[in-house]
Amino acid sequence: MSITGTGTSSDPFMVHTALELREALTLLDGSYVKMANNIDCNDDCRRWNTLNVKASYLLMNNKDLLNIYATDGAIVFNKASGLFKIQNGRILNLTLFDSVFNVSNINSEGADVDKYNNVLYDVAIKTTITGCGSGNYIFNRGTYFDYTHLEVKSTLSNSSHHLFYNATVSNQGALFNDSWIEAKTNNADATGQVYPFGICGNFRNSLAEVQTVIECTSASYALGSNSSATSSVFELKGNPNHQFNYLSASSSGVNPFNAGEMTIKNPRTSEKPCSTAQIRNSAYLNSIGFPNTRVV
16 A cells, blocks of 8 residues: 555545655645554564654544654654644554653744644553653653543653653643543652652643652652642552652642552642542542543
8 A cells, every 4th residue: 555645634644554654744744644544563664763753643543553662762753843743543552762752842822732732632652661862851841641541651760861841831841631641650750859750740630640669758749840730630659758748839629639658748728638449439529529521
């Protein structure tokens, strides 16, 4: 088969293999690329090198993109400027060795989510990460997870390497909306106060289940120094010596959390400590004012 279509929204480039996908994403600025079927990179692209993307949309068409393997500093999707939105599908068995998923790509115009150019919408990602490329962030500045399920296992042995860009929404830090993150981290950055669970982020109507094996004995904010929580649920597991002043740097709505054996000393009125049973009980969450969403 070969690439068909003209790359417009009504006639997107249709791709059938990993090599066709890579080619189509680099053909035309602002174009649309659509997957015609599940694509297994093991078939014709066993090693994924840096891909300099020109397209604006990857329409996964409810298909699976399987077995991306990137190493030696590769950037899976390198979009220098402008929107790159991946939507409606699954990226499974994504393996990154000393590589990153995307690069910093932000919009100087607009406000709030309009400033984000790396967008994942209605996407499930399952990934194993070891080490990080020169960008220092696996998911770089300007990455917006919208209605996304991210399942990640990470080992970052350099304390200057991180999963997500640590900043507020106004500065395009990692943003999760109506999303679910499951993270098991073994990241050296967790020893400091900025990334105490090896993650950081801004969470809106989302669910975060995070477990770290690195000990951080104290920090101001469990979710990181620039974090925010808005009507989200958090299950946090770590060393019982963990002590935090607050769940997040700023919070609003109702944010149920379970810190297990750890201590969050001064939760705000919007940060609600719960047992494991309570946090998994929709009726209880409703009773404390938490609005059920698509995620929880």
